[in-house]
Amino acid sequence: xxxxxxxxxxxxxxxxxxxxxxxxxxxxxxxxxxxxxxxxxxxxxxxxxxxxxxxxxxxxxxxxxxxxxxxxxxxxxxxxxxxxxxxxxxxxxxxxxxxxxxxxxxxxxxxxxxxxxxxxxxxxxxxxxxxxxxxxxxxxxxxxxxxxxxxxxxxxxxxxxxxxxxxxxxxxxxxxxxxxxxxxxxxxxxxxxxxxxxxxxxxxxxxxxxxxxxxxxxxxxxxxxxxxxxxxxxxxxxxxxxxxxxxxxxxxxxxxxxxxxxxxxxxxxxxxxxxxxxxxxxxxxxxxxxxxxxxxxxxxxxxxxxxxx
Numbered sequence: 001x002x003x004x005x006x007x008x009x010x011x012x013x014x015x016x017x018x019x020x021x022x023x024x025x026x027x028x029x030x031x032x033x034x035x036x037x038x039x040x041x042x043x044x045x046x047x048x049x050x051x052x053x054x055x056x057x058x059x060x061x062x063x064x065x066x067x068x069x070x071x072x073x074x075x076x077x078x079x080x081x082x083x084x085x086x087x088x089x090x091x092x093x094x095x096x097x098x099x100x101x102x103x104x105x106x107x108x109x110x111x112x113x114x115x116x117x118x119x120x121x122x123x124x125x126x127x128x129x130x131x132x133x134x135x136x137x138x139x140x141x142x143x144x145x146x147x148x149x150x151x152x153x154x155x156x157x158x159x160x161x162x163x164x165x166x167x168x169x170x171x172x173x174x175x176x177x178x179x180x181x182x183x184x185x186x187x188x189x190x191x192x193x194x195x196x197x198x199x200x201x202x203x204x205x206x207x208x209x210x211x212x213x214x215x216x217x218x219x220x221x222x223x224x225x226x227x228x229x230x231x232x233x234x235x236x237x238x239x240x241x242x243x244x245x246x247x248x249x250x251x252x253x254x255x256x257x258x259x260x261x262x263x264x265x266x267x268x269x270x271x272x273x274x275x276x277x278x279x280x281x282x283x284x285x286x287x288x289x290x291x292x293x294x295x296x297x298x299x300x301x302x303x304x305x306x307x308x309x
Contacts, residue, residue, distance in 0.1 A: 046289065052282035059276035071283040080259035080267070087174065088243070088263040092295070095178050096238045099185040100193075100231065106186065107193035128187030136251035139180055143167055167252055170260045177252040181242060189234045196230025197223070236296055243292050264288045 056067040075081065110121055127135065142150035145163040154160045166172045200223060208218045246265050253261035262270065264284060271281035 049282050049285050049289075052279055053286050055279055057279040057282075061278060067279060071279045072287075074280050075283050075287070080262070084259055084262050084264055084267050087261065088265075088291075091174075091178065091181075091249075091263050092239060092242050095181045095185065095242045096235060098178075099182050099189050099238055100235060102182065103186055103189035103193050103234070104227075106190045107197055110190065110194055111197045124190055125187050127184045130184075132184055132245075133247045133251060135184055136177075136180055136248045139176065140167055140251055143176065167255070170253075170256055173253045173256060174261050177248050180248050180252065181245060184248075185238055185241065189238060192234040192237075193227060193230050196227045200226050232300070235299065239295055239299070240292060243288070243295075264291070 053071050054067060054069075056064040056070070058064055106124065110117065110124070139150070142148045143166040145151055145165045145168070148163070151160075151163045151166070155163060164172075166176050204222060204226075205218060208222045244265055246269060249261070249263060249266045250269065253266070259267060259270070265288065268281045268284045268288065271277045271284065
């Protein structure tokens with residue numbers, strides 16, 4: 001072999017790199033619209049939010065100059081913050097876990113062939129198609145202790161001795177809000193998991209049964225591992241939606257005084273609307289954003305080894 005032979009070997013990676021750059025450049029014009037949308041809808045508001053969190057903004061929205069970390073310090077000194085953080089953890093974990101577990105059962109049921117399956121599948125979509133505010137409002141007035149039809153129905157069937165103010169007290173109102181959040185989150189999660197179930201080859205399930213695995217063992221050792229990508233997508237989307245959910249909590253717990261039924265999202269709303277503290281609310285929004293990212297990163301790092309196992 002001559003000394004000139006290695007030259008083509010060294011140029012091969014160069015040609016491959018050029019080909020990749022050419023493909024990327026060809027895809028560039030198609031990505032411009034998406035990148036502009038991301039910059040305008042995500043990056044700019046996030047940057048402006050961070051900027052406001054470092055400014056001294058009056059109650060009338062006048063920027064009075066830099067504030068450093070004073071807004072974050074004021075936020076840390078807020079007496080209700082520990083309770084709000086606990087509420088947020090209970091809200092996110094409770095709603096997401098219950099939604100995924102119930103959706104697993106629903107998806108398994110809808111994956112079976114039975115008369116009227118198409119109608120049942122369409123009915124599952126209804127809570128997702130309806131307005132979240134409308135759904136929360138229906139439950140709010142339905143549970144009213146004076147004229148709520150749901151409240152009086154519970155009395156009529158003997159579950160309550162007298163109408164109860166579910167939306168007037170902190171713990172029951174928070175529980176009702178969680179139930180509504182699960183109700184409106186079920187359609188998306190169920191259909192995501194149903195799509196995952198339908199990608200599992202029937203031959204795999206038949207092979208497991210031929211090997212002597214029962215239904216529970218087949219579901220735990222075959223179905224669930226193959227559903228992990230769908231579960232991961234459903235969980236991440238639900239974490240983002242539930243963490244930032246304002247309409248349900250605002251409708252159900254908005255009449256409760258103080259911050260005992262608030263999450264970080266509703267507290268941000270109150271700081272802006274009631275207290276006129278735009279700078280402190282911006283600091284809380286930054287903390288909220290970081291918390292969501294941290295939860296997603298931790299979940300992805302935990303789910304990845306499980307998926308690769």
